[in-house]
Amino acid sequence: xxxxxxxxxxxxxMQMPVMDGYAATRQxxxxxxxxxxxxxxxxxGAFKLQRDQALEAGVDDFVAKPFDVNQLIDAxxxxxxxxxxAAPEPSEPAAPIADTPPVAVIDMTRVRRIWTDxxxxxxxxxxxxxxHADSAAQIRTxxxxxxxxxxxxxxxxxxxxxxxxxxxxxxxxxxGLTEGADxxxxxxxxxxxxxxxDAAIHDYARGISPTSxxxxxxxxxxxxxxxxxxxxLMSDEAAQVERALHLLAGVLxxxxxxxxxxxxxxxxxxxxxxxxxxxxxxxxxxxxE
Numbered sequence: 001x002x003x004x005x006x007x008x009x010x011x012x013x014m015q016m017p018v019m020d021g022y023a024a025t026r027q028x029x030x031x032x033x034x035x036x037x038x039x040x041x042x043x044x045g046a047f048k049l050q051r052d053q054a055l056e057a058g059v060d061d062f063v064a065k066p067f068d069v070n071q072l073i074d075a076x077x078x079x080x081x082x083x084x085x086a087a088p089e090p091s092e093p094a095a096p097i098a099d100t101p102p103v104a105v106i107d108m109t110r111v112r113r114i115w116t117d118x119x120x121x122x123x124x125x126x127x128x129x130x131x132h133a134d135s136a137a138q139i140r141t142x143x144x145x146x147x148x149x150x151x152x153x154x155x156x157x158x159x160x161x162x163x164x165x166x167x168x169x170x171x172x173x174x175x176g177l178t179e180g181a182d183x184x185x186x187x188x189x190x191x192x193x194x195x196x197x198d199a200a201i202h203d204y205a206r207g208i209s210p211t212s213x214x215x216x217x218x219x220x221x222x223x224x225x226x227x228x229x230x231x232x233l234m235s236d237e238a239a240q241v242e243r244a245l246h247l248l249a250g251v252l253x254x255x256x257x258x259x260x261x262x263x264x265x266x267x268x269x270x271x272x273x274x275x276x277x278x279x280x281x282x283x284x285x286x287x288x289e
Contacts, residue, residue: 038079107162136191
């Protein structure tokens, strides 16, 4: 049964494949139970035409991607009939984000507006590096009709992480592929920009990775947290696994932690168990069988 009261609002991606956000919103508005449910359009295009199309389809507000977190929160609060207010300050001030990445590669002014937690930023950057280092090749070899959506996805993620050049070239590739043009030249430039971004990301991560927590954590403490992670994996409870993984974030070297994080993101708990045992052997950490 339909329970619209179970949701406060819908964040509608307007560029979804198959059924885009415009069609999905129009369909929602034909259903009496969903006519009053607030819908916020999220779109990578901030042009007046796209804004007008979104509002005409029945959305209540419009936030352009990459979105400013405070702006999105204000829109949600306003539409949920609460007093619009700035995002609450964290209980502990987040560590300031450093200027390490070359400005030409990562726009730190934008990054500071979107990311307030440096640890979360580094994880997001390393995940981008892991998932998108060869995106140009993936776009080039994608079956007909699938290259443009891949370029669109890359554009959005890169923009959210302040990689303006990557985002602009991904957009150029998306437009070219959509129009059936030869995208070889732009894809070559995109790969060069991705290589530069990858180097900047790893330089930045290395600059802040050796935290005092990593350096002072004793082997017994590491073993206890790894054992807890193994027990969480065996429980098959996703929330418990994510909590245990979070405890390992400042303890394991980034290259090992990211392997576990990727397996957990795919809900491959058995793969994560095997990887944890392998990491324990490499680090000479005893685990109970």
